[in-house]
Amino acid sequence: MADSETRVVRTTVWSPGPGCHGGCGAKLYVKDGRLVKVEGDEDHPFNQGRACPRLLALTQYVYHPERLLYPMKRVGARGEGKWERITWDEALDTIEKKLKDIRDEYGPESVLFCQGTGRDIGGPISFLAYSYGSPNWVQLGLAGQSCYTPRLAAMSVTFGDFAVLDAGQFFVERYESKEWQPPKCIIIWAQNPMSGCPDAFQGHWIVECMKRGSELIVIDPRWTWFASRSKYFLQIRPGTDGALALGMINVIINEGLYDKEFVEQWTYGFDALKERVKEFTPERVSAITWVPADLIIAAARFYASSKPAAIHWGLPVDQCPEGTTVAQAITHLWCLTGNLDVPGGNVIARASHNVTTYPFDSHQLLSLYGEELVKKLSEKRIGAQRYGMVRNFRGWAQPDMAIEQILTGDPYPIKAAWIQTTNILGGQAADLRKHYEALKKLDFIVAADTFMNPTIMALADIVLPVATFAEKESFRSWWAPLSVVVPAVKVGECRSDWEINLELARRFNPEGIPWKTVKELINERLKPSGKTFDELAAQGSWEMPPEGHPSRPYRRYEKGLLRPDGKPGFRTPTGKVEFYSKTLEEWGLDPLPYYEEPPESEVRTPELFKKYPLIMATGRRSPVYFHAEHRMIPWLREIDPDPIIEINTSTAKEMGIEDGEWVWIENDRGRIKRKARVTPIIHPKVVMVPHGWWLPETEGKEPYLYGIWEYNCNLLIPIGTQGKSGFGGGAYKTTLCRIRKMEKGEV
Ligand SMILES: Nc1nc2c(c(=O)[nH]1)N[C@H]1C(S)=C(S)[C@@H](COP(=O)(O)OP(=O)(O)OC[C@H]3O[C@@H](n4cnc5c(=O)[nH]c(N)nc54)[C@H](O)[C@@H]3O)O[C@H]1N2
Ligand SMILES: Nc1nc2c(c(=O)[nH]1)N[C@H]1C(S)=C(S)[C@@H](COP(=O)(O)OP(=O)(O)OC[C@H]3O[C@@H](n4cnc5c(=O)[nH]c(N)nc54)[C@H](O)[C@@H]3O)O[C@H]1N2
Ligand SMILES: [Mo]
Numbered sequence: 001m002a003d004s005e006t007r008v009v010r011t012t013v014w015s016p017g018p019g020c021h022g023g024c025g026a027k028l029y030v031k032d033g034r035l036v037k038v039e040g041d042e043d044h045p046f047n048q049g050r051a052c053p054r055l056l057a058l059t060q061y062v063y064h065p066e067r068l069l070y071p072m073k074r075v076g077a078r079g080e081g082k083w084e085r086i087t088w089d090e091a092l093d094t095i096e097k098k099l100k101d102i103r104d105e106y107g108p109e110s111v112l113f114c115q116g117t118g119r120d121i122g123g124p125i126s127f128l129a130y131s132y133g134s135p136n137w138v139q140l141g142l143a144g145q146s147c148y149t150p151r152l153a154a155m156s157v158t159f160g161d162f163a164v165l166d167a168g169q170f171f172v173e174r175y176e177s178k179e180w181q182p183p184k185c186i187i188i189w190a191q192n193p194m195s196g197c198p199d200a201f202q203g204h205w206i207v208e209c210m211k212r213g214s215e216l217i218v219i220d221p222r223w224t225w226f227a228s229r230s231k232y233f234l235q236i237r238p239g240t241d242g243a244l245a246l247g248m249i250n251v252i253i254n255e256g257l258y259d260k261e262f263v264e265q266w267t268y269g270f271d272a273l274k275e276r277v278k279e280f281t282p283e284r285v286s287a288i289t290w291v292p293a294d295l296i297i298a299a300a301r302f303y304a305s306s307k308p309a310a311i312h313w314g315l316p317v318d319q320c321p322e323g324t325t326v327a328q329a330i331t332h333l334w335c336l337t338g339n340l341d342v343p344g345g346n347v348i349a350r351a352s353h354n355v356t357t358y359p360f361d362s363h364q365l366l367s368l369y370g371e372e373l374v375k376k377l378s379e380k381r382i383g384a385q386r387y388g389m390v391r392n393f394r395g396w397a398q399p400d401m402a403i404e405q406i407l408t409g410d411p412y413p414i415k416a417a418w419i420q421t422t423n424i425l426g427g428q429a430a431d432l433r434k435h436y437e438a439l440k441k442l443d444f445i446v447a448a449d450t451f452m453n454p455t456i457m458a459l460a461d462i463v464l465p466v467a468t469f470a471e472k473e474s475f476r477s478w479w480a481p482l483s484v485v486v487p488a489v490k491v492g493e494c495r496s497d498w499e500i501n502l503e504l505a506r507r508f509n510p511e512g513i514p515w516k517t518v519k520e521l522i523n524e525r526l527k528p529s530g531k532t533f534d535e536l537a538a539q540g541s542w543e544m545p546p547e548g549h550p551s552r553p554y555r556r557y558e559k560g561l562l563r564p565d566g567k568p569g570f571r572t573p574t575g576k577v578e579f580y581s582k583t584l585e586e587w588g589l590d591p592l593p594y595y596e597e598p599p600e601s602e603v604r605t606p607e608l609f610k611k612y613p614l615i616m617a618t619g620r621r622s623p624v625y626f627h628a629e630h631r632m633i634p635w636l637r638e639i640d641p642d643p644i645i646e647i648n649t650s651t652a653k654e655m656g657i658e659d660g661e662w663v664w665i666e667n668d669r670g671r672i673k674r675k676a677r678v679t680p681i682i683h684p685k686v687v688m689v690p691h692g693w694w695l696p697e698t699e700g701k702e703p704y705l706y707g708i709w710e711y712n713c714n715l716l717i718p719i720g721t722q723g724k725s726g727f728g729g730g731a732y733k734t735t736l737c738r739i740r741k742m743e744k745g746e747v
Helices: 058-062 088-106 122-132 149-159 204-211 241-254 260-266 270-277 282-289 293-305 323-336 362-369 371-380 388-392 399-408 424-428 432-440 454-459 497-508 518-529 533-538 582-586 606-611 634-639 649-654 705-711
Strands: 007-012 025-031 034-040 072-074 083-085 111-115 163-165 185-189 215-219 232-234 309-313 346-348 416-420 444-449 462-465 474-476 482-485 614-618 644-648 662-667 670-679 686-689 735-741
Touching: 007 482, 034 058, 058 634, 072 088, 088 111, 088 416, 088 444, 088 462, 088 497, 111 122, 122 416, 122 497, 149 323, 149 582, 163 309, 185 204, 185 293, 204 215, 215 293, 232 293, 241 270, 241 282, 241 293, 241 323, 282 293, 309 323, 362 371, 399 432, 416 454, 424 432, 424 454, 424 705, 432 454, 444 454, 454 705, 474 518, 482 518, 482 533, 497 518, 518 533, 606 735, 644 649, 644 662, 649 670, 670 705
Parallel strands: 111 416, 185 215, 185 309, 215 232, 416 444, 444 462, 614 686, 644 670
Antiparallel strands: 007 025, 025 034, 072 083, 072 462, 163 346, 474 482, 614 735, 644 686, 662 670, 662 735
């Protein structure tokens, strides 16, 4: 409880601080201008009072002695660690001048605007990139753009929207809502809901469904908490999910278990799909995936005969070879079974109240920036000439090609990088060495962050200190509810991403940017909701879409709420759910889903497999860390202190490795060290290596760079293995390696 001098600010959690994709409601307790305590907001339907460890440790983050508090410029050579405090005016003037000079000499496309995962950054960074004139907004280092974009693309081409498991999240009363119904079956497909925070529904949304009768199918190479409570656990070979999905479709179609009425009335291309999946018999799929054929059949039957049923999927889907097509096959499962936009199925999730915070697709880009600019940008965007999907979907530059282009200068030179919300060398980039070498060649690099990290230390010329969510104004409509981020405290000279980017956007494009303050900009974007920032803040920071609104479920395809022309159906070329995608066909891609082997595997590269007989799957999430963040936060580090590798008990025994011993992980790209966690939960032929490890407590200067060369598993992972769409793939879950116990005297 708050005493008389303590103020409570109800706000929305998004990004700096917990780091995550956000959405939770929080209560920030402020005393004498200082944040003293944080709790989950029990009135907020998203998290109903719950809070993750990173939110609970927020005071340690906000007031950490190492926090960046003022702008700095580099005074020694790159990597020497010599920095000098400067004013915001000097920082912004320098950035403006340097970037304008580069624009004059090489064109705006020669600057990369690099972000990390989709936090509260898509809006501000794309706004800045377009205001400057660069098409090259990129998640640099994320091989195959393989995080959520492949899934979004697959859903968009199939039914013109995107959908998520329905756990009642569109209703204030949640599980008590009369409109909602719990799924009878939930497939947790390549997800780790206990650790993944809002993306993974903090686990508890699924637990709440289970309390109301949901039974689980879990598809994972690792026995997760949910796997241990599942009806069917399919312990799959990493990277083969595409084959499994096609095999399940095969069973569902052959046994007539699909929703005939829905398929008949609302879909296109069923016969072509039926033909395509013929070769994916349970026996063949079993040989590919390691999952026994009878389990594949049982899981397919149980999913298709449970009404309603929902699929909750995760990142490894995108990181399968050709991730987009894998996501397409899984999307087909819920469409075939009539589980799209029904209570307890996969519910369409639109931007709340039609408020958009950033330009996802080409329609939104057009309305925000005008046809001329968008056309020009699309032509120059890295990868747009090669990939129809990169040209037409979401506006991202292709990361694997972007890094090559820095090295080759072909078809045009890259001269500078703006780095905001990403630690490229700390965890985002596959092929760490290549990214390090390429980025070193750039003439000018700015980074905006809350803490020093290996990327900034090695590369930045100017560093800008960024406000946490507790210190900033922002807004969020990444599905319901519509929410605002309300500032509670001020720390050092930190500024928010919106503040920084608005100021620079005005300098780069003085005529085009009418807003003087961030609040004016937010209020403009909030207009479709009829509410202002202050009104939303005063009502507790959020609001659900009203009844009848297209951003509120269910069965909107029947009501004509999905298509721009107001007719029933879907926002696709045929107006139907497309099993055979006309859009993919137009982009020069296979219109139907197919299977591709991982780039390195027992099947595809048997010689390499002899040398490196273990599959290194990386990056299963830790609840106390967000990627490469939080290693300096005492409460969090205490819970998960070491860079580990999970090795199956029998595999470890064969190799004479004991729990807690240090091992080398090696392949042709190099070697790193990890502490062995010997455990039965991981498949014997797979090792699981958490990503994002650097040690903020060690030497930051070159060449050590906080230990990235010793601990960052991305040193071993290749780039350039993207799918034919340009999206998806990468080898984050399927790189071959061998492990070896570290001998006495080895360090
Ligand atoms: N081996 C392996 N590597 C992986 C993955 C894997 O599974 N395995 N996963 C990949 C995936 S899916 C992703 S999305 C990427 C993520 O990669 P990144 O997004 O680069 O990961 P973070 O470590 O969270 O880096 C974010 C940086 O931005 C800062 N930051 C956080 N929030 C904000 C903010 O709002 N504003 C600003 N200005 N700064 C902020 C943090 O302090 C941190 O330094 O990593 C990828 N890397
Ligand atoms: N606490 C915390 N939460 C996070 C993040 C974080 O860093 N920390 N990162 C955020 C980001 S950007 C993302 S993209 C999400 C990612 O989070 P998730 O989507 O959950 O992805 P992962 O944690 O990589 O893996 C999930 C599960 O898939 C299994 N798996 C690995 N390879 C395969 C495979 O090939 N097939 C199948 N079927 N399963 C496989 C792993 O064993 C693991 O149990 O989490 C987000 N949430
Ligand atoms: Mo991600």
